[in-house]
Structure formats: structure tokens, C-alpha cells
Amino acid sequence: MTKQLVDDRLAQIFEHIDSNRDSFISRLIDYVRHPSISAHDIGIREVADMLVGMLGKLGMEAEAVETEGHPMVVARRGDRKDVPTVMLYGHYDVQPPEPLEAWVSPPFEPTIRDGRIYARGVGDNKGQHFAQLLAIESWLTVHGDLPCNIIVLLEGEEEIGSPHIAEFARKHRDRLKADLVITADGPLHISGRPIVTFGVRGIVSFDLKAKTADRDTHSGNYGGVMPNAIWKLVHLLGTMKNDAGAITIDGLHDDIIAPSNVDRARAADLPLDLPEFMNELGLSELDAPKDRPFYDRLMFHPTLTINGLHGGYGGPGTKTVLPAEAIAKCDMRLVDGMDPEDVFAKVEAHVRHHAPDVEFIRHGSMLPSKTAIDTPYADAIVQGLTAAHGVEPLLYPALGASGPDYVHTKILGIPAFFVPYANADEANHAPNENLTIDCFINGIRSGAAMLAKLGALGKAG
Numbered sequence: 197m198t199k200q201l202v203d204d205r206l207a208q209i210f211e212h213i214d215s216n217r218d219s220f221i222s223r224l225i226d227y228v229r230h231p232s233i234s235a236h237d238i239g240i241r242e243v244a245d246m247l248v249g250m251l252g253k254l255g256m257e258a259e260a261v262e263t264e265g266h267p268m269v270v271a272r273r274g275d276r277k278d279v280p281t282v283m284l285y286g287h288y289d290v291q292p293p294e295p296l297e298a299w300v301s302p303p304f305e306p307t308i309r310d311g312r313i314y315a316r317g318v319g320d321n322k323g324q325h326f327a328q329l330l331a332i333e334s335w336l337t338v339h340g341d342l343p344c345n346i347i348v349l350l351e352g353e354e355e356i357g358s359p360h361i362a363e364f365a366r367k368h369r370d371r372l373k374a375d376l377v378i379t380a381d382g383p384l385h386i387s388g389r390p391i392v393t394f395g396v397r398g399i400v401s402f403d404l405k406a407k408t409a410d411r412d413t414h415s416g417n418y419g420g421v422m423p424n425a426i427w428k429l430v431h432l433l434g435t436m437k438n439d440a441g442a443i444t445i446d447g448l449h450d451d452i453i454a455p456s457n458v459d460r461a462r463a464a465d466l467p468l469d470l471p472e473f474m475n476e477l478g479l480s481e482l483d484a485p486k487d488r489p490f491y492d493r494l495m496f497h498p499t500l501t502i503n504g505l506h507g508g509y510g511g512p513g514t515k516t517v518l519p520a521e522a523i524a525k526c527d528m529r530l531v532d533g534m535d536p537e538d539v540f541a542k543v544e545a546h547v548r549h550h551a552p553d554v555e556f557i558r559h560g561s562m563l564p565s566k567t568a569i570d571t572p573y574a575d576a577i578v579q580g581l582t583a584a585h586g587v588e589p590l591l592y593p594a595l596g597a598s599g600p601d602y603v604h605t606k607i608l609g610i611p612a613f614f615v616p617y618a619n620a621d622e623a624n625h626a627p628n629e630n631l632t633i634d635c636f637i638n639g640i641r642s643g644a645a646m647l648a649k650l651g652a653l654g655k656a657g
């Protein structure tokens with residue numbers, strides 16, 4: 197199919213979306229009226245069943261598949277060999293709406309004010325995956341077929357930390373066999389420009405616990421005789437990161453996969469108002485090391501953060517106490533190539549070496565995830581977003597934060613793209629969550645356009 201024909205077919209879909217604007221808005225309002233609060237197990241089954249119904253109407257084989265927790269809604273349509281199979285991931289659960297008194301209109305009575313729909317879950321994530329479904333529907337209505345094979349995967353536990361998705365992906369690998377996954381979640385850039393994100397940092401969390409005696413003592417009567425638990429932790433922590441900002445845990449950097457030149461270039465292209473950023477936080481300097489580009493810090497380097505250091509006395513006035521116990525709570529963000537189990541082992545070995553009597557306590561972890569920024573499907577996604585928004589997307593090699601993206605890239609082994617549709621001030625997880633109507637409509641356009649460009653590309657590799 198020529199580029200002209202692809203663009204003509206897409207233009208017809210854009211027209212269809214424009215002329216159905218009001219009905220799409222009212223259908224979204226009907227959808228977000230139904231609560232589906234995973235943390236409180238409210239409405240989950242009803243909304244899962246409702247989605248199975250909606251997906252069935254799109255000619256998809258749809259099912260709510262049981263897990264140990266809330267069901268996963270999975271649907272599929274198409275088995276052409278010459279076009280990619282695109283998995284569209286989203287989540288149908290929402291955050292609890294409390295505090296209710298802070299909402300201008302009730303969270304499950306969707307209301308339009310100033311071009312925005314206000315409702316719990318409208319941005320995170322119902323409005324975004326509903327836009328994907330309407331993109332599919334628009335293709336079918338206008339052209340009677342889809343440019344790609346589609347798998348829809350909608351999770352019911354994202355807002356409680358996705359406890360079963362990794363296991364689900366391992367178990368249903370065949371059913372989820374796709375060439376790429378697109379997640380429409382999160383906000384656009386504050387300027388309104390679309391974004392494509394190609395990865396996330398991983399995380400490990402742990403405690404360091406020191407105990408030097410059975411009880412706290414008098415800092416005069418015992419000072420100089422009894423070791424101090426807080427000093428013990430301070431010295432240990434001092435061996436883990438130096439004042440030039442380098443993490444000094446043996447072997448920690450060994451497996452890091454350096455960012456490609458394309459990654460570095462895209463990170464350097466991202467807009468940044470550093471004085472404004474520093475001013476907003478009241479910063480007089482950035483963290484050490486000094487010589488690192490801003491986005492490189494967030495995307496390409498691991499961190500070691502002391503989340504809290506506790507022990508002894510912190511109240512008013514003085515207390516001449518010599519503490520017997522202290523605890524440091526820490527997390528580390530991991531970059532491409534790092535493995536949480538390996539990092540835990542290296543940190544533990546470091547602790548054993550420098551402070552053998554300090555207890556090392558593991559908490560949760562998540563793998564990092566990375567999709568190559570020059571992977572063949574990326575260009576089609578960029579073209580689709582450009583067609584839908586009239587402006588090219590910003591390309592984020594990775595996010596500083598963590599998320600279960602590794603399920604796609606590491607368990608299913610496919611490239612994963614985060615393509616947010618919501619406005620930057622969507623107030624997700626907060627009262628007065630909202631989605632602008634323009635973002636919603638642009639989301640439908642984006643979904644339709646990405647499928648057009650991916651279908652035109654054909655099956656890569």
C-alpha cells in the first residue's frame with residue numbers, strides 16, 4: 197500500500213472520529229461511571245465483564261481470565277502473517293477516590309467542566325484504554341478491517357502493584373504472543389507534546405540494621421566503651437557511596453549496559469528549564485557527580501538512596517543517650533543490564549565485608565526494562581503520533597521511576613512503548629482526576645494512526 201493510500205485511509209478515520217466526538221465522550225462517561233477499585237475489591241468483576249462485552253462487539257475473542265487476584269481481560273483479533281501483532285496494554289482498575297470531600301463533583305458521577313471530564317479513573321487509565329478501543333472500532337466502522345493483528349490486555353490490579361501480571365505472562369505466553377506492546381498510560385509532556393518512552397529503571401529496597409548492645413545507655417557513663425549503633429551505620433553507608441557521588445559497592449557497575457549514542461542524543465534533546473526546576477524545589481545545586489547531563493542522571497545511572505536513618509533520640513532539647521540500635525532504609529534504582537537478585541547479593545557481600553554484624557534485610561524489587569530507541573517499530577509509532585497530534589513526539593530513552601514493563605520486554609521478549617494520552621495535570625490518584633476532551637480525542641486519533649503506520653510497515657525483522 198502506498199504512503200498516500202495509507203494517509204487517505206487514516207484521514208477518513210480522523211473524519212469519522214471528529215463526527216462521532218459527542219457520542220465517544222458520552223460513552224466514556226458511561227464507562228467511568230462504574231467504579232472498579234482494586235484496593236477495596238469494589239466493582240472489579242462488573243467492569244471486567246463489561247469490557248468483555250465491549251471487546252466482543254469489536255469482533256474480538258474476549259475473556260476475563262482468572263488469576264490469584266483480579267481477572268485479566270484478554271482479547272484478540274486477526275492472524276495475518278504479513279502485519280505485526282500489536283498488544284495494547286492498559287488497566288481497568290482505579291485508585292480509591294478518598295478524600296471524597298475534596299472532589300468538586302462526585303468521583304463516580306462524571307461531569308464535564310471547562311473541556312475536561314472529571315471522574316475517578318478517567319485519566320488513569322480508563323479514558324486512555326477506552327480511546328484504544330474506540331480507535332479499533334473506528335477502523336472497523338470505516339474500513340471494515342484492522343491494519344494489524346490486535347491483542348488487548350487489561351489488568352485489574354495495576355493500582356495495587358500488579359502482583360500477578362508476571363506470573364500471568366509466564367503462564368499465558370502463547371496467548372500474549374505479539375510483536376510489540378503499546379501502553380497508553382500517564383501524562384503527555386507539560387507542553388502538550390506527545391511522548392514515547394522506551395524503558396524504566398528497576399528498583400531494590402532493603403534495610404540495614406545495627407545492634408551494638410541490649411539497651412541504650414548513658415553517653416557519659418558508657419561513652420567510649422560501648423559502640424554506637426548509629427555511627428556503625430554511618431560508617432557503613434560511607435563505604436557505599438563516596439562524596440564525589442560514586443556508588444562504591446564492588447562489582448555493582450559490572451553488568452550495566454551503556455546507553456546507545458541514539459539514547460544519549462535523544463536524552464540531550466529533551467526540553468529542560470534547569471533554573472525553573474531548581475527554583476521550584478529550592479535547590480542550590482544538583483546531586484554529585486557534578487558533570488553529568490540532567491536526563492542522563494535519571495535514565496542511565498543507578499542510584500543509592502537513604503530513604504531514612506533512624507535511631508537514638510530526635511526530640512526537643514537534649515538527651516545524652518548512646519543508642520544501641522539503628523536502622524537505615526534504602527532503595528536503589530537500577531538501569532539496563534542490572535538484575536535485582538545480583539544487586540542484592542552484591543550489596544549483601546559489601547555489608548558482610550565492611551560491617552559483618554549489621555543485618556541486611558531484603559524488601560521488594562523490580563527489574564529495569566529497556567527497548568532500543570531505534571527498534572524498527574519505533575519509527576511507525578513516531579509517525580502515527582505525529583499524524584495524530586501535528587507535532588513530533590519527544591522520545592524518552594527511559595523513565596527515572598520503576599514499573600512492571602519488564603513483563604513485556606523480559607518475560608514476553610517484545611519491544612514495549614509507553615505512549616501516554618492524558619493531560620499533564622490529570623490529577624491521577626488525587627481528587628478531581630480529569631481528562632481533557634482534546635486529550636481523549638487525540639488519544640483515539642493516536643491509537644488509530646499508530647495502527648495505520650504499524651500496519652503499513654508490515655512485520656519487521
Ligand SMILES: [Zn+2]
Pocket residue numbers: 291320355624625
Ligand atoms: Zn495509577
